[in-house]
Amino acid sequence: MAVDTAVIGAGEVSDSHLSALAGNPRTNLVGICDIDESRATAAAKKYDTDPYFDLDDLLESVDLDWIHVCTSVQTHLPLAEKAIRAGVPVLIEKPTTETVAELDELAALSEEHDVPVSPVHQHLFDPAMRTARKRIRSGEIGPVRGVDLVYTGHTRPDEANRGTWVFDLPGGEFEEGLPHPLYLTLGAGGYPRGEDDISAQTSLYGDYEGRFDYDSAQIQYATEEGALCSATMLAGGAQNRTIQIHGEDATLIVDMILQTVHRIEGDYKGSTVGKVKQSLKYAGGHLAGLAKNAKLVAHASYSDEWAPKTKIDPHKYQIDRTAYALQHDLSMPVPLSEARWTIRLMEELREAAERPAAIAMTD
Template sequence: MTLRTGVIGAGIVAENNHFPALTRNPKTTLAAVCDLDESRAREAAAEHGATAYTNPEILFSEEELDWVHIATPVQSHAELATKAVESGIPVTLQKPATTTRDELEDVLASAREHDVPTSVVHNWLFYPVVRRLRRRIRTGELGEIRAVETTFTGEGRPDETYRGSWVFDLPGGDLEEGFPHPLYLTLAIGGTPRDEEAVDVRTRVAGEYDDDVGYDGVRMQYVTDDDTLCSVTYTSGSAPNNQIRVHGTERSVTVDVPTNTVDAHDREEGPFHLPSEQVRRGLTTARSSLLGVANSLADYGLSHVEDEYGVHRERSADGHYFLFNEAATAFREGRQPPVPLSRSRWVLTLMERARESM
C-alpha cells in the first residue's frame, strides 16, 4: 500500500524536508500540494508530479488522501489539522504543533472523536547520534539517569528570519520557532516534569531590537517523577553550541550534535587531580572525537547518495526522512505514528511557561 500524501504549505520547510522525503520513499506518493500562493503551489506540484491547490477544503474534498503534512505558519495549524481530521485524514504537523496548549487540546479532542491518528515533527530525535544515545539509555548502559542538560546556543536574532514574517507574531520571534527542539529532546530523554510547579523558568533580553521581542534567552529546569533533574538552555547572540549531557549512575555522556560525537565516561574514572587520570580522560575524549568524525563522514556520504540519487534507506541519517519513513510504516500497519501529537502537550506547556516569565 502506497500512501497518497498531501502537503499544505510549499515554503522552505516543505521544499527542504517534506517534498524530498515523500517523493523518494516507496511507501508514499506526493499526490497534492496546497499553498495560498498559487504560483508556488503550481511550481512545486509540477516539479513533483502532484496536483496543485490553493484551498485546503477543496483539497480535502477532491483528493483521496491517506496522509497530510501541514507545513504552514503555526498560527494556521490548529484550523487546518482540525479540518483534516474531520475529513478522516491522518495529520502530521510541523513544530511548533500549535501556538497554544488550548489549541492543541482542541485538535486532539477532534482526533479522538473522529478516530484519526495525528503526529508532530520532532526530527532531532531521529538524528543518528541521538538515536545512539537513546539506545544506550534503553539498554541500561548509563545506569539510572540522574540529570539531563540540553544546550542550544548561538541561535539567530529573534527579529530576523528566513522563514517568513509570521514568526514575528510569536512572543519570542524567530527564536520561538526553534524552541521546541531542545524541549522535546529533554522531555524524551529525561522525562516529563513531575508537575507544572516543578518547573522553574528564567528568560532574558540581552539584545536591542526594533520589534517588541519578549525574550532572546531561556533557562528552564524541572524535576521528573523519577527525580531526574532536567535543564534546558536556549539562547541567541552567543557562539553556537548544541549539546545534550546525560548523567547516569554508571556513566555520563555528552553528545555534541553538530560533530556527531558521543563522549562517554564511567564512574571509575578519576580522581582528576592525578595526572594519569587526566591523561586517561583525555585519551577517552580523543577516541570519542575520532569516532564522531568517522560517523559524520559515513552519515554525510550516505546522505549525499540519498539526496543525489533519490535512494531510500530505512535507517536514513536524515532526521526528517527517518521520522516520515517510520510514520509511513506505522500507518501502513495500522499503528500509531512514532511521535503522536500528544507529545506536544508538555512542549507547549513549557513554551507557555517561558512566555509567562517574560
C-alpha cells in the same frame, strides 16, 4: 501499499517534506496545497504533483491517507481540524499549536475521530540522538539522574527565516525555534512530574527595532522518576548544541552539531594517569564518531537507495517511520503528549518573559 500523501503549505519548511515524500517508496505524493497559487504551482512542478489552492478542494478531490501541515503556527489547528474531520491522519510542523489549550482541542479531535496526529520533532531522529536514546533504553548508563542541554547560537528574534508571521510571537524567530531544544530535553530526560514542577527564566539581551519579550531562556523541571532536567537557550553567539545525559553509572555527552556521542564513566579526579586515559578515550571516541558520520554521509550521497538517506536526514527518518506506522496501524513515533509538554514549557517561558523585572533591594 504506498501512503497517498499531500502537503499543505509551499513555504521553506515544506521542501523538506516534499523531497522526503517524493523519494520515499512508502509514500505517494499526490498534491501540494497553498493559497498562494504561484507558490503551489511552482512546488507542484518541481515535485511532479498536482497543485491545489484550497484545502476543501484538496480533500474533496483526492482520497488521502496522510496530510502534512507546513504552514504558520496560527493556522495549524483549523487546518488540522478539517483533515481530522475528513478522516485523514496528520503530521504537523512544530510548534504544533500556539497554546496548550489548542493542543488539547487537537488531541480531543484526534481521539474523537480516531485519527492519528503527530508533531514534527525531527531532531529526535538525528544520528547522535538516536544513538544516545538507544543506549539509554538499553540501560547502559543506568537510570537517568539529570539532563543538561545547552543550545546557543540560536536564531535572533528579528530574523524572519520562516516568514514575517514569527513577529507575532513574543520571542519572534527565536521562539519559533524553541521547540527543538525543548523536545530534545524531553526526549532525553522524560516529561515533567507535573506542571507545578517547571521553573523558567528569560531575559532580553539584544537591541531590536521590533518589540520582543526575550531572546534568552532557561527552563528546569523534575521528572516523575526524580531526574532533574534543564535547558539553556540563547539567541546569537557561537553555536554550542550539546546535551549531557547523566545516568547512575555514566554520562553521555551528545554533540548535536558534530553528531557524536561520548561516554564518561568512573572517578578519575585523583589520578593524573586516569585523566590522561579519559582524555585519550574522549579524543578517540570523537574521531571514531566523526569517521562514522562521514561514512554515513558518503553512503547516502552516492547511493540511489532510500534507507541510507534516512539515516542522515532526520526529516526523512521521521517521515519514513511515520509512514511505516500508518501502513501497519502502529503508534506514531512522536506522540501528541510530547508536543503538549513542549508547548507547556514554551508557555512557561512566555509567562516568565511577562513578569516584571525584580526590583533591587536597598538598605
